[in-house]
Structures are given as C-alpha cells and as structure tokens.
Amino acid sequence: REATGTGKFVLQSPITVSNAFSANAVRAFEERMGTKGYALQQAETAVLTIAKDPGLEREAYTLAVGKEGIRIEAGDENGAIWALATLLKRVGTDGSIEACSISDAPRAAHRGVMLDVARHFFTAEEVKRVIEQISLAKMNVLHWHLADDQGWRIESRKYPKLHQ
Numbered sequence: 001r002e003a004t005g006t007g008k009f010v011l012q013s014p015i016t017v018s019n020a021f022s023a024n025a026v027r028a029f030e031e032r033m034g035t036k037g038y039a040l041q042q043a044e045t046a047v048l049t050i051a052k053d054p055g056l057e058r059e060a061y062t063l064a065v066g067k068e069g070i071r072i073e074a075g076d077e078n079g080a081i082w083a084l085a086t087l088l089k090r091v092g093t094d095g096s097i098e099a100c101s102i103s104d105a106p107r108a109a110h111r112g113v114m115l116d117v118a119r120h121f122f123t124a125e126e127v128k129r130v131i132e133q134i135s136l137a138k139m140n141v142l143h144w145h146l147a148d149d150q151g152w153r154i155e156s157r158k159y160p161k162l163h164q
Contacts, residue, residue, distance in 0.1 A: 005099030007067045009047070011091065014039040018046035025050065025080035028135075032088055038095075048072070050080055059140070060105035063087060065097050075105075082106075082138045089136070112141030118148040 015033065017040050019026050030040040047069040053062070056075030061083035064071045070087065074080040082104065090097050113134050115127065122130075134142060156162050 001103045003101045005066060005101065007099045008096045009065050009067060009069060009099065011038060011047075011095040011097070013037065014041040015048055016041050016043035016046035018043060018049045020050060021052045022050055022074070022077045022080040025074075025077055025084055028081060029084040029088065036091070036095075050074070050083075052076075057105055058109075061086075061103075063100070063102040063104075065090070065100050067099065070097070078140065081135070085136050085138060106138070106140075110141055111139045112143060113139055114143040114145060116145040118145050 015038055017026055019042065026040065033040065049069065050072045051074075053073040053075060056062070056073065056079060058076050059078045059082060061072060061074040061079040063083045063086055065087075072080060072083040072087070074083055086102060086104065087097070090100070092098075113130075115122070115130055117127070131142060
C-alpha cells in the first residue's frame, strides 16, 4: 500500500542515519548511495531512522518520507534491505524524495532467479551486476547453476580435477 503526501525531502551529504538493528542493510545502502555521490554518517538525531518493529512479519516494512526526514520500520533485516531498495528507487536526480507512506510485505516467501553459467560464461562483474539487480527487484533467492554434465565453469586451483 502506498499513500502520497505533500512536499518532498531533499537529501544532503552526509546522510545522517540512526540505525537500531541492521548494519548490513545500511552498508548496502551506503554502497549504492556512494555511486550517487552521497556519504552516510551514524548519528543519534538523524534524517534517516531505521528501527525494528516486531509486529511486522518477515521481510515486511513501512517507509515514511516527510519534509523532516525518513523513517523505516522493518520486521527483520531483510525488510530493512527491501525498504532501503524502495527508497533508493525513489531518489530523484536532484536528491529529492517525494513525501509518501509505504507499507509493503512479500506475497511469496520464495522470489528468485536462476543464473545459468554452466552453459555461458559470465565475468565476476556481470554476476555482481545481476545480483544487484535482483536485490533491487526484492528477490531473495539466487539459484546459481554452476555445473552440468558437460563441464565445470569455475576455476579452482585447489581442486584442479574439477576442470577435467
């Protein structure tokens, strides 16, 4: 569910973050925002607050953006990651985010993609890009098809017989 508000919030670097429980989510968000020229900084009073809400189910979250700042409440760490992915999609080129209130939860527990590198070679950068994209689509499973009966596609210096 989504409701729009009036006004917008404009991000300024460094983005101050008050994070109660999800260091991994903040680290992923910081990497993504770093490519847009923003840094993150932990602070007691912050424009971005992330908190755990035990009343929310697994991977569920609420996201509220107002003129004063951004508040995320999540049922677990994955919910915080999905909320930050949603927030990232809403950031305009000028750093503004339209005021809104979003409540989201997955319909299916298993949401995934299969990447078949057994029959086609992917570089490490291509695989990382695929993982980034499925994360932004809020998918939670990557089935990575590495081998089939025709061969093994990953170099292993420790186990060279895998190549034979």
